[in-house]
Amino acid sequence: MSVSVQEADFDAGAEIAALSAGRDDVGAVASFTGLVRADKQADAAAAARVGADAPPAVQAMTLEHYPGMTEKALEAIVDEARGRWDLYGVRVIHRVGRLVPGDRIVFVAVASAHRGEAFAACEFIMDYLKTRAPFWKKEETPQGGRWVDARESDDHAAGRWDAGRD
Amino acid sequence: MSVSVQEADFDAGAEIAALSAGRDDVGAVASFTGLVRADKQADAAAAARVGADAPPAVQAMTLEHYPGMTEKALEAIVDEARGRWDLYGVRVIHRVGRLVPGDRIVFVAVASAHRGEAFAACEFIMDYLKTRAPFWKKEETPQGGRWVDARESDDHAAGRWDAGRD
Amino acid sequence: MNIKILFFAGLREALGTGSASLELPAGIATVGALRDHLAARGEAWTALATTKNLRSAVNQQMVGAEAAVKPGDEVAFFPPVTGG
Amino acid sequence: MNIKILFFAGLREALGTGSASLELPAGIATVGALRDHLAARGEAWTALATTKNLRSAVNQQMVGAEAAVKPGDEVAFFPPVTGG
Numbered sequence: 001m002s003v004s005v006q007e008a009d010f011d012a013g014a015e016i017a018a019l020s021a022g023r024d025d026v027g028a029v030a031s032f033t034g035l036v037r038a039d040k041q042a043d044a045a046a047a048a049r050v051g052a053d054a055p056p057a058v059q060a061m062t063l064e065h066y067p068g069m070t071e072k073a074l075e076a077i078v079d080e081a082r083g084r085w086d087l088y089g090v091r092v093i094h095r096v097g098r099l100v101p102g103d104r105i106v107f108v109a110v111a112s113a114h115r116g117e118a119f120a121a122c123e124f125i126m127d128y129l130k131t132r133a134p135f136w137k138k139e140e141t142p143q144g145g146r147w148v149d150a151r152e153s154d155d156h157a158a159g160r161w162d163a164g165r166d
Numbered sequence: 167m168s169v170s171v172q173e174a175d176f177d178a179g180a181e182i183a184a185l186s187a188g189r190d191d192v193g194a195v196a197s198f199t200g201l202v203r204a205d206k207q208a209d210a211a212a213a214a215r216v217g218a219d220a221p222p223a224v225q226a227m228t229l230e231h232y233p234g235m236t237e238k239a240l241e242a243i244v245d246e247a248r249g250r251w252d253l254y255g256v257r258v259i260h261r262v263g264r265l266v267p268g269d270r271i272v273f274v275a276v277a278s279a280h281r282g283e284a285f286a287a288c289e290f291i292m293d294y295l296k297t298r299a300p301f302w303k304k305e306e307t308p309q310g311g312r313w314v315d316a317r318e319s320d321d322h323a324a325g326r327w328d329a330g331r332d
Numbered sequence: 333m334n335i336k337i338l339f340f341a342g343l344r345e346a347l348g349t350g351s352a353s354l355e356l357p358a359g360i361a362t363v364g365a366l367r368d369h370l371a372a373r374g375e376a377w378t379a380l381a382t383t384k385n386l387r388s389a390v391n392q393q394m395v396g397a398e399a400a401v402k403p404g405d406e407v408a409f410f411p412p413v414t415g416g
Numbered sequence: 417m418n419i420k421i422l423f424f425a426g427l428r429e430a431l432g433t434g435s436a437s438l439e440l441p442a443g444i445a446t447v448g449a450l451r452d453h454l455a456a457r458g459e460a461w462t463a464l465a466t467t468k469n470l471r472s473a474v475n476q477q478m479v480g481a482e483a484a485v486k487p488g489d490e491v492a493f494f495p496p497v498t499g500g
Contacts, residue, residue: 013179016199024204024267031197032281033182034416038190063415064341066408069392094415101190106416115198116323119289126281126416132394135415136341147342150385150412157282200500229499230425232492235476260499272500292500298478301499302425313426316496
């Protein structure tokens, strides 16, 4: 089972270990863990530079998704990665429901013989997941609920793979 | 303590979790786990394509290093990464001594606000570690001991960062 | 055979419902035409016209406004995705 | 004040020793000159001349053959590194 959409937390170490368990041909496991941020220091600093207001602190967020399509979309992204690189294993976990700052929200791990393929495929999957998987974040802030706007930088990150970068 | 050179194994999940423990500004943790490969299928396949003999299977390997310089070199690599990207935490573990196929050998994890920085810094550290940290692998094969030759692809991987890719 | 229509996130809240079912009107053959048809109902439904960068899926595949829609399909409308 | 010289990996095995200590001879002021001086001892020491892409460090910093060496330094010679 390479894709899971779940409310439960996950154990990154156990997932990484599972990708090479019982085999001796895996030389590289690249992984990514995404977490809920509260203070958005980087975003606030960027806003300050252009004279905009800093975004309010996030107290919690709720992840909505499109059951059925979500799993299909994630599996399609994994298949796309498997077609581009020689991968020995892939694991994608995305949490849904209510999460608070510091909580893990997404996990991607890729096993391959060499690190170049593992890194590239892991970053590719994250970039595509950000633009193609039907999840939506609603943040709770002191000023009330707020749906997170899609970031142009995510479209840009996903788009660079179409130009054949790798 | 961001750098460790040790005989003991490590727990990737605990290391990843430690990088965001007690804080709410980490949005991304990218990690890499390197393992000892036995069969080198990819290398064997590549050798077959050019008509060369496949390398013999590895039964074990011993990691030699330069105590004192190793830690300094790894810390210098981490400092270099911190100078290039806005990082919240970095962890590097490299094992030494005798290891067998399937064993973990190296671990790098990087925490940042955003995934682009975390991925880039993690890959950068691995690339530089491969060419600048004084470790040497001696493989045990059915044909006897054999010091691993440096790979030109590793020099190439490290060199691309000098051209300002990121 | 009716088509099933799903709405998510901010669009779901704006419409006050997560799903609708209707018989595909004559002359409506694409996702874009279906969206315009629904938006023309007025009031809350105008959110289908005003949501920035509205995305759509047919049978759980992300598609563009020109994609075909036929009876029995599951069509979804939603804002740009923000997971990960 | 002597200099301390360290050897690693295949070079250490070829020399049969991991370290040496010597008084820096007059006229030897760089890592490259020190390497040539040692290789000129002949027999196993020629490995210092024949090791492919020999690398060197002075006081635990990787350096090139032109780097300065002075009394009290710790100098190391080794094959290209292969960790990770």
